Amino acid sequence: MLAMLYCMAIMRLVNGVVEKTRKKAEVSIAVAADAIGIPCTLIDIRHEGSHRELPAFEVVRSAxxxxxDWLKYYYWEPQKKAIPFHGNETxxxxxxxxxxxxxxxxxxxxxxxxxLRSSKMKEKRGSKKDLTKILKSLxxxxxxxxxxVVSVLLEFLLKAINSSDSSELPVNTQNSPSLQISLNEWKLVIAKFSNKEPELLLALLNAVLDMIENQEAVIYETGWVCTSSDHRAETLQVEHLSSLFKWLVKIFKD
Structure with missing residues (x-):
């Protein structure tokens, strides 16, 4: 089944790309594919899968x-170069x-x-109208x-987890919007935002999994040469990410 799926993907790639670049009556698929640099292996697999027996799993997986690689060279990299980088804008x-x-x-x-609800702060920044406006912007x-958005939210969540064991500093919430936000308060934020964007939680979960995999890869590759303090810091970061993943799963279940 896997070999068939690989083969079908390769066949659709070759057909989909080549058919837009050739005149059927004048040029064969092989010639048209060669003109845009498609590896001949992919042409052979297309031919075998269409007219003969299904190629071996190892062959189609390698192909x-x-x-x-061809898609990256022919399409993705040129597209990336064509899009101007707006570092300051980001x-x-x-x-x-x-x-x-x-x-x-x-x-x-x-x-x-x-x-706070009974104070004048509600009149200024805690009304339902304010919530609606902020949510609409987000x-x-x-x-x-x-x-x-996912990246920024993960930054905040990890910061909240990292500081959860230490006592919070007093914050002047009336004058400063940069308030220190606890993990429980972030739960309310995520719940409110998820009502408008239900896929947010799945995006957060996927992002955390990617971060865990990347961090564990770093530990595995450099664990023997890093100092013990560096290794402990990386291990602690994985633990925090794992805790965050469990926390998000619980919110998702709720």
């Missing part, structure tokens, strides 16, 4: 790597995302804290910059 977007998350957390804190940012 799939060549197919990805930084500005992340700053805006951070600000909106802080505002949302603050509004939820006011809404769910009795002594939804718009998520639709355009989902990876940046």
């Amino acid at each position: 799939s790597v060549k197919a990805l 930084a500005g977007i992340k700053t805006e995302i951070r600000s909106k998350f802080h505002e949302l957390a603050f509004c939820l804190r006011v809404k769910n804290t009795p002594h 939804v718009g940012l998520y639709s355009a910059f989902s990876s940046e």
